[in-house]
Amino acid sequence: MDPDEILLDAEERMGKAADVYQHQLTGIRTGRASAGLVESVRVDLYGSPTPLKQCATISTPEPQQIAIRPYDASQINAVVKAIQASDLGLAPNSDGRMVRLNVPPLSTERRKQLVSRVNSLAEEAKVSIRNVRRDANKSADGLEKEIGEDEVKRVKDEVQELTKKFEGKVADAAKTKEEEVMED
Known part of the structure; x- marks a missing residue:
């Protein structure tokens, strides 16, 4: 695997983790029917x-x-x-x-339960994204003899940027869903 393949694979897998999370959020109810x-x-x-x-x-x-x-x-x-x-x-x-x-209106207690479910799903998605980062970094380390230490560091930095990007997407989606659940 060359550095570009590592980055493409990492981006694709992190994107899938974020997409799975988005899909899971559609099954969590808010105050209105969906x-x-x-x-x-x-x-x-x-x-x-x-x-x-x-x-x-x-x-x-x-x-x-x-x-x-x-x-x-x-x-x-x-x-x-x-x-x-x-x-x-x-x-x-x-x-x-x-x-x-x-679909009856949600009680305050039920809303809090749903928010905690949203947050636990978000944490699972972030863990998946971090696992992809770990795999990508391991692949980059395996290439050190072929491409050199500086190139490995560059790949790892780019993988970290991807990690931040997709964790941010998950956090934004969680915040949006949390606001939907808590609004009357």
């Missing part, structure tokens, strides 16, 4: 767990309501069971064709 709250709920369809977004249309017709219309109406009971089994704390109402979820 399709992201239920998209990843697993529904047992024909014996295999399937994400809800692959087997139903999810919409938010009102700020405090989520509407779920399964593509196959016979699967409505499976969708209801999956929502009840999830840790969302939402009670599904079914009319035989669609499921409606009323």
Whole structure:
């Protein structure tokens, strides 16, 4: 691996870690309804767990309501069971064709729990980014005989800059989500 490959690989892997974190944030609810709250709920369809977004249309017709219309109406009971089994704390109402979820306002205690979840996910993402940094630095150290000490130091400095950049993105996303969760 040459220095440019090390940097490209590190940037790509750090970007993926930040993207995974962004995706995880969509599943954390705020005070208003969002399709992201239920998209990843697993529904047992024909014996295999399937994400809800692959087997139903999810919409938010009102700020405090989520509407779920399964593509196959016979699967409505499976969708209801999956929502009840999830840790969302939402009670599904079914009319035989669609499921409606009323999203109640969050209590202050629940908001604090969600903020701590946002922060723990952010810390996990930062640890992933730091692990990528460690791997990249190890790869750079392995090249020291070929490229020289100065070049290894330059690569490590650039890897550190990437680390700061992606940790900053994660921190910004966490701060934004925290503000969304805490607003009434």
